[in-house]
Structures are given as C-alpha cells and as structure tokens.
Amino acid sequence: xxxxxxxxxxxxxxxxxxxxxxxxxxxxxxxxxxxxxxxxxxxxxxxxxxxxxxxxxxxxxxxxxxxxxxxxxxxxxxxxxxxxxxxxxxxxxxxxxxxxxxxxxxxxxxxxxxxxxxxxxxxxxxxxxxxxxxxxxxxxxxxxxxxxxxxxxxxxxxxxxxxxxxxxxxxxxxxxxxxxxxxxxxxxxxxxxxxxxxxxxxxxxxxxxxxxxxxxxxxxxxxxxxxxxxxxxxxxxxxxxxxxxxxxxxxxxxxxxxxxxxxxxxxxxxxxxxxxxxxxxxxxxxxxxxxxxxxxxxxxxxxxxxxxxxxxxxxxxxxxxxxxxxxxxxxxxxxxxxxxxxxxxxxxxxxxxxxxxxxxxxxxxxxxxxxxxxxxxxxxxxxxxxxxxxxxxxxxxxxxxxxxxxxxxxxx
Numbered sequence: 001x002x003x004x005x006x007x008x009x010x011x012x013x014x015x016x017x018x019x020x021x022x023x024x025x026x027x028x029x030x031x032x033x034x035x036x037x038x039x040x041x042x043x044x045x046x047x048x049x050x051x052x053x054x055x056x057x058x059x060x061x062x063x064x065x066x067x068x069x070x071x072x073x074x075x076x077x078x079x080x081x082x083x084x085x086x087x088x089x090x091x092x093x094x095x096x097x098x099x100x101x102x103x104x105x106x107x108x109x110x111x112x113x114x115x116x117x118x119x120x121x122x123x124x125x126x127x128x129x130x131x132x133x134x135x136x137x138x139x140x141x142x143x144x145x146x147x148x149x150x151x152x153x154x155x156x157x158x159x160x161x162x163x164x165x166x167x168x169x170x171x172x173x174x175x176x177x178x179x180x181x182x183x184x185x186x187x188x189x190x191x192x193x194x195x196x197x198x199x200x201x202x203x204x205x206x207x208x209x210x211x212x213x214x215x216x217x218x219x220x221x222x223x224x225x226x227x228x229x230x231x232x233x234x235x236x237x238x239x240x241x242x243x244x245x246x247x248x249x250x251x252x253x254x255x256x257x258x259x260x261x262x263x264x265x266x267x268x269x270x271x272x273x274x275x276x277x278x279x280x281x282x283x284x285x286x287x288x289x290x291x292x293x294x295x296x297x298x299x300x301x302x303x304x305x306x307x308x309x310x311x312x313x314x315x316x317x318x319x320x321x322x323x324x325x326x327x328x329x330x331x332x333x334x335x336x337x338x339x340x341x342x343x344x345x346x347x348x349x350x351x352x353x354x355x356x357x358x359x360x361x362x363x364x365x366x367x368x369x370x371x372x373x374x375x376x377x378x379x380x381x382x383x384x385x386x387x388x389x390x391x392x393x394x395x396x397x398x399x400x401x402x403x404x405x406x407x408x409x410x411x412x
Contacts (some may be wrong), residue, residue: 053135081109116159253379320378
C-alpha cells in the first residue's frame with residue numbers, strides 16, 4: 001500500500017515551532033504508512049493461515065467420515081455374509097444349483113483375501129508438516145485427530161491378528177487349492193471346496209463371532225462419527241462447507257467445452273481384450289462402441305463382438321448430456337481365428353450359436369434404447385487430453401455415492 005505524506009518545508013522563513021510541527025506530522029504520516037503496510041500484510045497472512053488450517057482440518061474430518069462409512073459397510077457385509085452362510089448350510093446338498101454369483105459371494109466371505117487395511121494417505125499428509133498443527137490452532141481438534149490416527153492403527157492390527165476375525169480359508173490354503181486345480185484356478189472345484197469348508201470347525205467358529213464383529217464395527221464407527229462431529233463443531237465447519245471442499249478436492253479439471261469434446265475418446269480402463277470408445281461429432285451425434293475379444297480352446301486367435309450404440313449429445317453447463325437412440329446392435333468378427341480341420345464343425349457350430357445369440361439381441365433392441373439418457377458432470381484436465389465424467393448414484397442402502405470414469409483422447 002502506498003501512502004503519500006507531506007514532506008517538511010525547512011525554509012529560511014520558518015520558525016522553530018513550525019519546523020517542529022512539520023517534523024511531527026512527517027513522523028506521524030510515516031508511522032501510519034508502516035502500520036497500514038505491515039498491518040495489512042499481517043492480516044492477509046493470518047487469513048491465509050486460517051484458510052489453510054480449515055482445509056487441513058476438513059481433509060482429516062473427511063478421512064474420518066470415510067472410515068466411518070467403510071466400517072458401516074463392513075458391518076452390513078458381515079451381516080449379509082452370515083445370513084448367506086446360514087442359508088448355504090441349510091441347503092448344503094444343493095450347492096450345485098446355486099447361481100455363480102452366490103457361490104462367489106460365499107467364497108469371498110469365507111476367504112482371507114488381503115485382510116483389513118485403512119488408507120492412511122491423509123494422515124501422512126497431516127504429519128508431513130508442522131504447519132498443519134500451527135494453522136489449525138485448536139489444541140482440542142489436534143488432540144482428537146491424533147487420537148483417531150492412533151486408534152485406527154490399533155484397530156487395523158486387531159482386525160488382522162485376533163482369532164475372531166480370522167477367515168476360515170487362509171491365503172495358504174487358497175494357494176494350495178490353486179496348485180491342486182487342473183487349470184490353476186480356484187474356481188474349477190469351488191463347489192467341492194465350499195462343501196468341505198462350510199462343514200468345518202473354522203467356519204463354525206467364524207460364524208459364532210459374527211454378531212460380535214458386527215457390533216465392534218458399528219461401535220467404532222459411532223465413536224469416530226462423534227469425533228468427526230466434535231471437530232466440525234469446534235472449527236465451525238458446516239456440512240455444506242465440507243461437501244464443497246470434497247467436491248473441490250475431487251475435481252482437478254475444468255468444465256469441458258463443446259469444441260474440445262469433438263474427437264474420439266477411449267475408456268481409460270480399456271484393455272486389448274475389452275475396450276470402449278466414444279466418437280463425438282460436430283453435428284452433435286455420437287457413436288459409442290464397446291468391444292470384447294474372446295479366446296477358446298478349439299481355435300487360435302480371438303473372436304470379437306462389438307456393441308454399436310448411437311445418439312445425440314450436448315454440453316449444458318458442466319454436464320455432458322447423451323441421448324441414446326433406439327436400435328443398438330452387435331457385430332461379430334471371426335476373421336482373426338484359425339483352427340484345425342478336425343475341429344472345423346465344432347468351431348462353425350460355436351460361431352453359429354454366437355451369431356444366433358447376438359441376432360436375438362439385435363432383434364429385441366430394434367425399438368428400445370440400451371442406455372437411454374445419460375447425464376454426467378464432465379471435466380477436462382490441463383493437458384486437454386483426459387476427461388473425467390462423474391455422476392451420483394444411490395446405493396442399495398439409499399445413500400448417494402459419486403462414481404467417476406475417465407476417457408483419454410485417441411491418438412492419431
């Protein structure tokens with residue numbers, strides 16, 4: 001800040017009293033200038049630190065809330081798994097008639113997997129700088145954060161070490177079963193494995209403590225929820241402010257413009273065997289392709305079937321609107337396979353069945369739209385070659401969850 005002040009006029013005709021007055025005014029003006037300059041800088045710095053402190057606090061609070069959500073989901077999964085195993089035990093002789101997804105769900109509930117693990121990335125950020133503590137400037141909140149971090153480590157150790165959390169099918173047993181399977185896949189003889197394990201004492205012990213595990217998960221979630229609410233209250237952080245912070249944190253790009261969208265984009269999760277692309281055209285039409293390649297023992301190479309979908313698009317605000325037209329259809333490409341003459345009839349019959357199945361789909365979808373209307377918040381990154389498309393879904397528990405997918409510009 002620049003402050004203009006009057007310079008002293010020390011002429012020959014000035015009296016001693018006048019000179020003293022001019023010097024005093026100059027001193028006062030200089031002092032005011034210093035106060036305004038350094039005072040404003042101090043206030044700006046203080047505001048920036050306060051803002052940084054609130055953002056750090058919201059980062060950790062969001063971390064706590066996320067862990068609360070995870071524990072509540074684990075408790076519900078535990079409850080569902082318990083009910084599923086009880087049903088399987090009551091129908092142990094009918095496992096061969098169970099749907100594949102049910103058999104897989106039983107296996108997931110009983111197998112050890114990779115254990116319990118909380119994401120501690122936000123904790124590492126918080127501890128990476130002493131400024132995190134200074135900027136928050138609230139001893140009560142910092143104490144709660146440290147208590148939460150400590151408890152989280154303790155519970156992670158507890159979940160992975162105490163016997164009541166030990167799954168009936170260990171990683172070692174799963175590994176041995178893989179080795180004993182003809183194609184080195186545990187799914188080859190999954191029914192026989194589950195029939196054996198469901199009757200075992202380990203499963204009975206695990207089931208006996210199911211209710212206890214559920215109560216533990218819910219109790220911890222409730223405690224951590226109170227910690228989160230206490231921190232929000234102490235910092236004066238509203239739910240709306242936290243939601244805005246999360247939205248800003250998750251958004252790394254800017255809303256996409258129509259002219260930037262015109263091109264062919266590929267799904268980031270695409271692979272050589274399963275790919276997806278969308279071509280957005282200048283006339284506001286698009287072509288959406290989803291391809292899958294399949295290999296079978298009776299031939300070499302791969303057959304590929306591609307779902308073709310068309311429609312119109314528009315960018316409205318920060319949203320990409322897609323209206324899918326009726327009549328999506330599959331095409332089948334068998335030109336990249338070879339086979340022995342002795343297997344010719346088998347391959348031809350197989351291809352015929354594929355074509356018949358796809359033909360039935362094409363016929364049934366002539367008058368319907370496969371995906372209907374799709375609206376996604378669409379953001380493009382700094383490079384201009386990657387798009388994030390997100391939407392909010394309601395899960396089976398009635399809660400909203402954000403889902404994002406990513407597409408990159410197809411290389412020429």
